[in-house]
Amino acid sequence: MTTSAERVGLRRRPVQSLALFVGVVFLLVGLLGFVPGATADLYLLEFAGPHSGAMLFGVFQVSLLHNLLHLLFGVAGILSAWTWGASRLFLAVGGFLYLLLWVYGSVVHSMDHDGGAANFAPFNPADNLLHLALGAVMVVLAVVGTVYERTHGQYPGREQRGR
Template sequence: MTTASHHAHDFHVTRDHVRSASMGMGVVFLLVGILGFIPGITTQYGSMAFASGSEAMLLGAFQVSVLLNLLYLAMGAAGVWMSRGVLSARNFLLGSGAVLLVMWLYGLIVGTSAANILSTNASTNWLNLILGVVAVGLGAAYAMRHRGSRAL
Protein backbone atom coordinates (compact mmCIF):
# COMPACT_ATOMS: atom_id res chain seq x y z
CA MET A 1 0.00 0.00 0.00
CA THR A 2 1.39 3.34 -0.97
CA THR A 3 0.38 6.67 0.38
CA ALA A 4 0.72 9.96 -1.34
CA SER A 5 2.56 12.80 0.23
CA HIS A 6 0.32 15.41 1.80
CA HIS A 7 1.80 17.84 -0.71
CA ALA A 8 1.09 15.68 -3.76
CA HIS A 9 -2.21 17.41 -4.49
CA ASP A 10 -0.96 20.96 -3.84
CA PHE A 11 0.55 23.08 -6.54
CA HIS A 12 3.26 25.34 -5.17
CA VAL A 13 4.25 28.43 -7.10
CA THR A 14 7.83 28.95 -6.03
CA ARG A 15 10.34 31.72 -6.62
CA ASP A 16 11.74 29.81 -9.56
CA HIS A 17 8.27 29.35 -11.04
CA VAL A 18 7.40 33.04 -10.90
CA ARG A 19 10.78 34.07 -12.32
CA SER A 20 10.53 31.45 -15.08
CA ALA A 21 6.97 32.53 -15.87
CA SER A 22 8.07 36.14 -16.19
CA MET A 23 10.97 35.14 -18.44
CA GLY A 24 8.72 32.87 -20.50
CA MET A 25 6.01 35.48 -20.95
CA GLY A 26 8.68 38.05 -21.83
CA VAL A 27 10.14 35.78 -24.50
CA VAL A 28 6.67 35.07 -25.93
CA PHE A 29 5.94 38.81 -26.16
CA LEU A 30 9.34 39.46 -27.78
CA LEU A 31 8.71 36.71 -30.34
CA VAL A 32 5.22 37.98 -31.16
CA GLY A 33 6.55 41.54 -31.52
CA ILE A 34 9.49 40.51 -33.71
CA LEU A 35 7.48 38.09 -35.87
CA GLY A 36 4.94 40.85 -36.48
CA PHE A 37 7.63 42.75 -38.39
CA ILE A 38 8.74 39.85 -40.62
CA PRO A 39 7.18 39.71 -44.10
CA GLY A 40 5.94 36.23 -44.94
CA ILE A 41 5.27 35.35 -41.32
CA THR A 42 3.10 38.44 -41.29
CA THR A 43 0.81 38.28 -44.32
CA GLN A 44 -0.42 41.43 -46.06
CA TYR A 45 2.73 43.05 -44.70
CA GLY A 46 2.51 45.92 -47.18
CA SER A 47 -0.79 47.01 -45.65
CA MET A 48 0.64 47.34 -42.14
CA ALA A 49 -0.15 50.74 -40.67
CA PHE A 50 1.29 52.38 -37.59
CA ALA A 51 -2.03 52.19 -35.73
CA SER A 52 -5.62 51.90 -36.93
CA GLY A 53 -6.34 50.62 -40.40
CA SER A 54 -3.59 48.02 -40.49
CA GLU A 55 -4.55 44.84 -42.33
CA ALA A 56 -1.34 42.91 -41.63
CA MET A 57 -1.93 39.44 -40.16
CA LEU A 58 0.62 37.61 -38.02
CA LEU A 59 0.54 33.94 -39.08
CA GLY A 60 -2.48 34.81 -41.19
CA ALA A 61 -4.70 34.99 -38.11
CA PHE A 62 -3.71 37.75 -35.68
CA GLN A 63 -4.17 41.30 -36.93
CA VAL A 64 -1.20 43.48 -36.00
CA SER A 65 0.03 47.02 -36.42
CA VAL A 66 3.34 48.74 -35.79
CA LEU A 67 1.96 50.13 -32.52
CA LEU A 68 0.78 46.71 -31.33
CA ASN A 69 4.11 45.08 -32.26
CA LEU A 70 5.99 47.80 -30.37
CA LEU A 71 3.74 47.27 -27.36
CA TYR A 72 4.48 43.52 -27.38
CA LEU A 73 8.22 44.22 -27.73
CA ALA A 74 8.16 46.63 -24.78
CA MET A 75 6.26 44.14 -22.62
CA GLY A 76 8.64 41.39 -23.67
CA ALA A 77 11.72 43.39 -22.75
CA ALA A 78 10.12 44.27 -19.41
CA GLY A 79 9.33 40.60 -18.73
CA VAL A 80 12.87 39.46 -19.43
CA TRP A 81 14.37 42.30 -17.39
CA MET A 82 11.96 41.91 -14.47
CA SER A 83 12.46 38.13 -14.29
CA ARG A 84 15.74 38.81 -12.49
CA GLY A 85 14.00 39.34 -9.15
CA VAL A 86 11.10 37.53 -7.52
CA LEU A 87 9.02 40.58 -6.61
CA SER A 88 9.63 42.29 -9.94
CA ALA A 89 8.73 39.06 -11.78
CA ARG A 90 5.48 38.81 -9.83
CA ASN A 91 4.74 42.48 -10.49
CA PHE A 92 5.43 41.99 -14.20
CA LEU A 93 3.02 39.06 -14.36
CA LEU A 94 0.28 40.99 -12.57
CA GLY A 95 0.91 44.21 -14.50
CA SER A 96 1.27 42.73 -17.98
CA GLY A 97 -1.72 40.49 -17.35
CA ALA A 98 -3.78 43.52 -16.37
CA VAL A 99 -2.63 45.40 -19.50
CA LEU A 100 -3.57 42.43 -21.70
CA LEU A 101 -6.99 42.15 -20.07
CA VAL A 102 -7.57 45.87 -20.65
CA MET A 103 -6.47 45.41 -24.27
CA TRP A 104 -8.92 42.51 -24.60
CA LEU A 105 -11.76 44.57 -23.15
CA TYR A 106 -10.83 47.52 -25.36
CA GLY A 107 -10.85 45.23 -28.40
CA LEU A 108 -14.31 43.95 -27.49
CA ILE A 109 -15.68 47.45 -27.06
CA VAL A 110 -14.22 49.09 -30.18
CA GLY A 111 -14.46 46.04 -32.45
CA THR A 112 -13.48 46.95 -36.00
CA SER A 113 -14.42 50.64 -35.72
CA ALA A 114 -12.04 53.51 -36.42
CA ALA A 115 -11.44 53.72 -32.65
CA ASN A 116 -9.48 50.45 -32.87
CA ILE A 117 -6.07 52.17 -32.80
CA LEU A 118 -4.24 48.90 -32.12
CA SER A 119 -5.78 47.25 -35.21
CA THR A 120 -6.79 44.06 -33.42
CA ASN A 121 -9.22 41.42 -34.59
CA ALA A 122 -11.11 38.67 -32.72
CA SER A 123 -8.10 36.31 -32.82
CA THR A 124 -5.80 38.94 -31.35
CA ASN A 125 -8.39 39.69 -28.67
CA TRP A 126 -8.62 36.00 -27.72
CA LEU A 127 -4.82 35.80 -27.57
CA ASN A 128 -4.74 38.84 -25.28
CA LEU A 129 -7.42 37.32 -23.05
CA ILE A 130 -5.64 33.96 -22.73
CA LEU A 131 -2.20 35.46 -22.10
CA GLY A 132 -3.70 37.99 -19.66
CA VAL A 133 -5.51 35.34 -17.62
CA VAL A 134 -2.39 33.14 -17.51
CA ALA A 135 -0.13 36.02 -16.43
CA VAL A 136 -2.50 37.33 -13.75
CA GLY A 137 -3.17 33.79 -12.55
CA LEU A 138 0.50 32.97 -12.11
CA GLY A 139 1.27 36.29 -10.44
CA ALA A 140 -1.74 36.03 -8.14
CA ALA A 141 -1.00 32.39 -7.25
CA TYR A 142 2.48 33.34 -6.13
CA ALA A 143 1.25 36.42 -4.26
CA MET A 144 -1.45 34.43 -2.44
CA ARG A 145 0.90 31.58 -1.59
CA HIS A 146 3.43 33.97 -0.10
CA ARG A 147 1.23 36.72 1.33
CA GLY A 148 2.56 38.04 4.58
CA SER A 149 5.92 36.39 3.98
CA ARG A 150 8.88 38.71 4.43
CA ALA A 151 11.33 36.29 2.80
CA LEU A 152 10.31 36.93 -0.79
Protein backbone atom coordinates in the same frame (compact mmCIF):
# COMPACT_ATOMS: atom_id res chain seq x y z
CA MET B 1 25.03 18.92 -3.82
CA THR B 2 24.52 22.63 -4.40
CA THR B 3 25.16 24.31 -7.71
CA SER B 4 27.32 27.38 -8.12
CA ALA B 5 24.17 29.43 -8.84
CA GLU B 6 22.68 28.39 -5.50
CA ARG B 7 25.90 29.19 -3.65
CA VAL B 8 25.99 32.78 -4.90
CA GLY B 9 22.21 33.30 -4.67
CA LEU B 10 21.51 33.54 -8.40
CA ARG B 11 18.80 30.90 -8.48
CA ARG B 12 15.55 32.17 -9.97
CA ARG B 13 12.32 31.76 -8.11
CA PRO B 14 9.48 30.14 -10.08
CA VAL B 15 7.66 33.44 -10.65
CA GLN B 16 10.86 34.93 -12.09
CA SER B 17 11.18 32.03 -14.54
CA LEU B 18 7.54 32.47 -15.55
CA ALA B 19 8.03 36.21 -16.16
CA LEU B 20 11.16 35.48 -18.19
CA PHE B 21 9.29 32.93 -20.30
CA VAL B 22 6.38 35.31 -20.94
CA GLY B 23 8.82 38.12 -21.79
CA VAL B 24 10.70 35.97 -24.29
CA VAL B 25 7.42 34.92 -25.94
CA PHE B 26 6.34 38.57 -26.28
CA LEU B 27 9.75 39.50 -27.69
CA LEU B 28 9.55 36.72 -30.27
CA VAL B 29 5.99 37.67 -31.26
CA GLY B 30 7.05 41.29 -31.63
CA LEU B 31 9.95 40.29 -33.88
CA LEU B 32 7.80 37.90 -35.92
CA GLY B 33 5.43 40.79 -36.61
CA PHE B 34 8.15 42.18 -38.91
CA VAL B 35 9.10 38.89 -40.60
CA PRO B 36 7.65 38.13 -44.04
CA GLY B 37 6.13 34.67 -44.01
CA ALA B 38 5.30 34.77 -40.31
CA THR B 39 3.31 37.92 -41.07
CA ALA B 40 1.11 37.68 -44.14
CA ASP B 41 0.77 40.81 -46.29
CA LEU B 42 3.56 42.59 -44.43
CA TYR B 43 3.54 45.30 -47.11
CA LEU B 44 0.09 46.32 -45.79
CA LEU B 45 1.50 47.06 -42.31
CA GLU B 46 0.17 50.41 -41.06
CA PHE B 47 1.58 52.49 -38.20
CA ALA B 48 -1.52 52.09 -36.01
CA GLY B 49 -5.25 51.58 -36.16
CA PRO B 50 -7.57 48.97 -37.57
CA HIS B 51 -6.69 49.46 -41.24
CA SER B 52 -3.46 47.48 -41.20
CA GLY B 53 -3.70 44.50 -43.51
CA ALA B 54 -0.73 42.62 -42.04
CA MET B 55 -1.71 39.39 -40.28
CA LEU B 56 0.62 37.54 -37.91
CA PHE B 57 0.37 33.82 -38.71
CA GLY B 58 -2.45 34.83 -41.08
CA VAL B 59 -4.81 35.21 -38.07
CA PHE B 60 -3.85 38.15 -35.82
CA GLN B 61 -4.02 41.65 -37.26
CA VAL B 62 -0.90 43.66 -36.39
CA SER B 63 0.37 47.19 -36.91
CA LEU B 64 3.76 48.78 -36.40
CA LEU B 65 2.65 50.15 -33.04
CA HIS B 66 1.26 46.73 -32.04
CA ASN B 67 4.58 45.03 -32.85
CA LEU B 68 6.57 47.69 -31.01
CA LEU B 69 4.36 47.27 -27.94
CA HIS B 70 4.95 43.51 -28.03
CA LEU B 71 8.71 44.14 -28.18
CA LEU B 72 8.51 46.62 -25.30
CA PHE B 73 6.39 44.24 -23.24
CA GLY B 74 8.88 41.44 -23.97
CA VAL B 75 11.82 43.53 -22.80
CA ALA B 76 9.85 44.50 -19.67
CA GLY B 77 9.19 40.82 -18.92
CA ILE B 78 12.81 39.86 -19.39
CA LEU B 79 14.05 42.74 -17.22
CA SER B 80 11.44 41.99 -14.56
CA ALA B 81 12.87 38.49 -14.19
CA TRP B 82 15.81 39.97 -12.27
CA THR B 83 13.77 40.32 -9.10
CA TRP B 84 10.93 38.43 -7.51
CA GLY B 85 8.78 41.50 -6.89
CA ALA B 86 9.18 42.88 -10.40
CA SER B 87 8.35 39.48 -11.90
CA ARG B 88 5.18 39.17 -9.89
CA LEU B 89 4.23 42.76 -10.71
CA PHE B 90 4.87 42.21 -14.44
CA LEU B 91 2.68 39.12 -14.54
CA ALA B 92 -0.15 40.47 -12.38
CA VAL B 93 -0.34 44.04 -13.69
CA GLY B 94 0.49 43.01 -17.26
CA GLY B 95 -2.23 40.39 -17.14
CA PHE B 96 -4.70 42.91 -15.76
CA LEU B 97 -3.77 45.36 -18.55
CA TYR B 98 -4.36 42.66 -21.16
CA LEU B 99 -7.76 41.94 -19.62
CA LEU B 100 -8.57 45.66 -19.87
CA LEU B 101 -7.36 45.62 -23.47
CA TRP B 102 -9.73 42.71 -24.13
CA VAL B 103 -12.65 44.69 -22.68
CA TYR B 104 -11.66 47.81 -24.63
CA GLY B 105 -11.20 45.84 -27.85
CA SER B 106 -14.55 44.13 -27.44
CA VAL B 107 -16.32 47.45 -26.92
CA VAL B 108 -14.52 49.18 -29.79
CA HIS B 109 -15.10 46.26 -32.14
CA SER B 110 -18.81 46.03 -31.31
CA MET B 111 -19.46 49.79 -31.50
CA ASP B 112 -17.13 51.02 -34.21
CA HIS B 113 -16.76 48.73 -37.20
CA ASP B 114 -15.21 51.39 -39.43
CA GLY B 115 -12.26 52.03 -37.11
CA GLY B 116 -12.82 55.56 -35.90
CA ALA B 117 -10.54 57.66 -33.74
CA ALA B 118 -11.10 55.55 -30.62
CA ASN B 119 -9.68 52.47 -32.29
CA PHE B 120 -5.90 52.95 -32.02
CA ALA B 121 -5.02 49.28 -32.58
CA PRO B 122 -6.27 46.36 -34.63
CA PHE B 123 -9.01 44.57 -32.70
CA ASN B 124 -10.49 41.63 -34.55
CA PRO B 125 -12.21 38.72 -32.78
CA ALA B 126 -9.03 36.59 -32.84
CA ASP B 127 -7.00 39.42 -31.27
CA ASN B 128 -9.64 39.94 -28.60
CA LEU B 129 -9.69 36.26 -27.65
CA LEU B 130 -5.90 36.25 -27.51
CA HIS B 131 -5.92 39.30 -25.22
CA LEU B 132 -8.42 37.55 -22.94
CA ALA B 133 -6.33 34.38 -22.83
CA LEU B 134 -3.04 36.26 -22.29
CA GLY B 135 -4.49 38.37 -19.50
CA ALA B 136 -6.02 35.40 -17.72
CA VAL B 137 -2.90 33.25 -18.08
CA MET B 138 -0.57 35.99 -16.84
CA VAL B 139 -2.70 36.67 -13.74
CA VAL B 140 -2.95 32.93 -13.05
CA LEU B 141 0.84 32.57 -13.44
CA ALA B 142 1.41 35.37 -10.92
CA VAL B 143 -0.93 33.73 -8.42
CA VAL B 144 0.24 30.15 -9.01
CA GLY B 145 3.91 31.16 -8.85
CA THR B 146 3.34 32.94 -5.55
CA VAL B 147 1.28 30.08 -4.08
CA TYR B 148 3.96 27.59 -5.14
CA GLU B 149 6.65 29.66 -3.45
CA ARG B 150 4.65 30.01 -0.25
CA THR B 151 3.88 26.29 -0.05
CA HIS B 152 7.55 25.45 -0.61
CA GLY B 153 8.87 27.99 1.90
CA GLN B 154 10.46 30.13 -0.82
CA TYR B 155 8.38 33.24 -0.29
CA PRO B 156 10.60 36.33 0.23
CA GLY B 157 11.16 37.09 3.89
CA ARG B 158 10.83 33.46 4.93
CA GLU B 159 13.64 31.00 5.40
CA GLN B 160 13.65 28.06 3.03
CA ARG B 161 12.74 24.77 4.64
CA GLY B 162 15.50 22.28 5.13
CA ARG B 163 18.28 24.83 5.60
